[in-house]
Amino acid sequence: QGWLKDPRFLSWHLYPVVPACLALEGRLQPCMDYFAVGGRPLLSRFPPYIPGSFSPKLPERSSTGQSNLDVRPGEASAPESTALGGATSSAPSDAPESASAVASAGAAGEVSTVDNAALAHEVRAPPALHTRFDPKEVSPWEPCRFETIRKLQDATRNRGQVHLMHDIAEDRLVAVKQMPNRWIRSCHSDFVIEHPAETEMPWQDVGCVHFLNSMGFPYACSLLGVYRDDSSTYVVTSFASEGDLFSWCEVGVAPGPEREVVVHPLARQMVEGMQQLHDFSIVHRDLSLENVLLSKLEDDSLRIRIIDFSMASTSRRFRNCVRGKASYQAPELHTDGDYDAFLSDAFSLGVTLYAVLLKDYPWLSTRPGGCKCFEYVRKHGFRSYLAKRKLRNSSARVADVMSEPLKQLLEGMLALDPADRLTLGERVWAADSGRRSVWDEAWMHDGPGRG
Numbered sequence: 129q130g131w132l133k134d135p136r137f138l139s140w141h142l143y144p145v146v147p148a149c150l151a152l153e154g155r156l157q158p159c160m161d162y163f164a165v166g167g168r169p170l171l172s173r174f175p176p177y178i179p180g181s182f183s184p185k186l187p188e189r190s191s192t193g194q195s196n197l198d199v200r201p202g203e204a205s206a207p208e209s210t211a212l213g214g215a216t217s218s219a220p221s222d223a224p225e226s227a228s229a230v231a232s233a234g235a236a237g238e239v240s241t242v243d244n245a246a247l248a249h250e251v252r253a254p255p256a257l258h259t260r261f262d263p264k265e266v267s268p269w270e271p272c273r274f275e276t277i278r279k280l281q282d283a284t285r286n287r288g289q290v291h292l293m294h295d296i297a298e299d300r301l302v303a304v305k306q307m308p309n310r311w312i313r314s315c316h317s318d319f320v321i322e323h324p325a326e327t328e329m330p331w332q333d334v335g336c337v338h339f340l341n342s343m344g345f346p347y348a349c350s351l352l353g354v355y356r357d358d359s360s361t362y363v364v365t366s367f368a369s370e371g372d373l374f375s376w377c378e379v380g381v382a383p384g385p386e387r388e389v390v391v392h393p394l395a396r397q398m399v400e401g402m403q404q405l406h407d408f409s410i411v412h413r414d415l416s417l418e419n420v421l422l423s424k425l426e427d428d429s430l431r432i433r434i435i436d437f438s439m440a441s442t443s444r445r446f447r448n449c450v451r452g453k454a455s456y457q458a459p460e461l462h463t464d465g466d467y468d469a470f471l472s473d474a475f476s477l478g479v480t481l482y483a484v485l486l487k488d489y490p491w492l493s494t495r496p497g498g499c500k501c502f503e504y505v506r507k508h509g510f511r512s513y514l515a516k517r518k519l520r521n522s523s524a525r526v527a528d529v530m531s532e533p534l535k536q537l538l539e540g541m542l543a544l545d546p547a548d549r550l551t552l553g554e555r556v557w558a559a560d561s562g563r564r565s566v567w568d569e570a571w572m573h574d575g576p577g578r579g
Contacts, residue, residue, distance in 0.1 A: 258331040258334070269357040303367045333438040334354060350365060372422070383486045399567075412476075414440075445466050455489045536571070
């Protein structure tokens with residue numbers, strides 16, 4: 129219960145929640161009922177990321193025992209030391225520019241169910257994602273070209289802000305992330321030297337988006353340029369007009385069959401996007417409601433955009449390497465064994481889908497002892513939890529408003545044992561005929577409420 133007493137947590141104006149949680153210590157039933165009724169949705173009551181409260185930064189160790197904080201200047205561009213079997217060679221300066229060629233293999237040397245030689249013809253991301261963008265391409269900032277309209281949000285983890293601007297030269301709206309030069313530095317190697325303990329790499333994000341754009345990946349924002357003046361660096365991307373899923377999921381129809389109809393095409397896009405990332409050998413490791421944006425297309429349909437690749441990697445297996453927000457972390461991240469980031473990404477996507485469909489998080493944390501809702505799932509199972517959990521501002525149980533096909537899908541994506549978890553249909557699982565993917569589930573194909 130230490131996080132409940134943390135002043136950083138209390139600063140989010142959660143005083144009505146905290147006393148009840150403290151008073152219910154050791155009593156599961158009241159705790160679940162408290163979080164299930166009354167007040168605004170839980171998504172509005174708890175911040176999605178509280179630095180240090182759930183995931184304190186500790187030195188992480190690789191399988192060899194080396195700390196990832198021991199970064200030497202000569203090693204600044206190497207992949208992180210916590211990856212198991214990841215590639216360490218330099219990436220080629222250019223990757224094939226084919227939109228139809230989708231990667232399927234992970235980082236070189238990784239453990240795979242498919243012979244890597246058989247996948248050699250597939251396109252993969254460069255082992256070091258930041259190498260895909262050359263810092264020499266940074267241009268001088270043009271204040272007369274970009275007209276500020278309003279601030280979209282604070283980019284607190286990057287010490288900056290995101291603004292909506294009008295690009296006068298191209299007559300289009302753009303999103304501009306402004307970060308201080310003293311933070312982002314001039315290139316990736318300088319950033320790592322200056323911030324050896326940082327887990328988010330801004331130049332890695334830029335390089336990854338540049339690579340995905342070159343591959344014709346449809347679920348990323350377009351990188352339109354990187355600029356700099358004496359004080360700041362500006363990363364300019366296409367503007368996602370409908371905001372992020374965190375804001376979007378709190379509006380619209382109530383949880384139930386009608387909401388499943390609305391969310392269904394977006395869910396397919398999210399699965400397809402993450403599947404393609406993995407087939408490029410990219411793991412995201414920070415998927416969340418805030419990192420999925422929505423754009424309205426010319427036909428008024430919605431297109432998802434996956435953002436924030438600053439924690440991404442082209443290695444697939446990790447050990448003692450906790451990434452992402454507390455609610456989204458797969459439980460195996462909190463063990464001493466190595467884990468498959470393809471499957472931990474699938475778990476994060478399952479949490480994201482649950483939150484969009486139910487307007488609520490399923491739990492606050494998956495860390496052992498960190499959340500009684502998750503401990504209930506661990507002890508009694510996901511189905512029992514759905515039957516117990518109430519909707520926000522309602523006496524209805526979650527199980528009563530969720531279709532059976534959707535229950536099956538989420539139960540598979542949120543399986544606590546990664547060996548039982550649904551895959552996202554990545555090519556590396558092709559040889560494992562007994563392994564089920566989300567695409568084997570009726571909800572993904574037949575639509576909500578049927579199957």
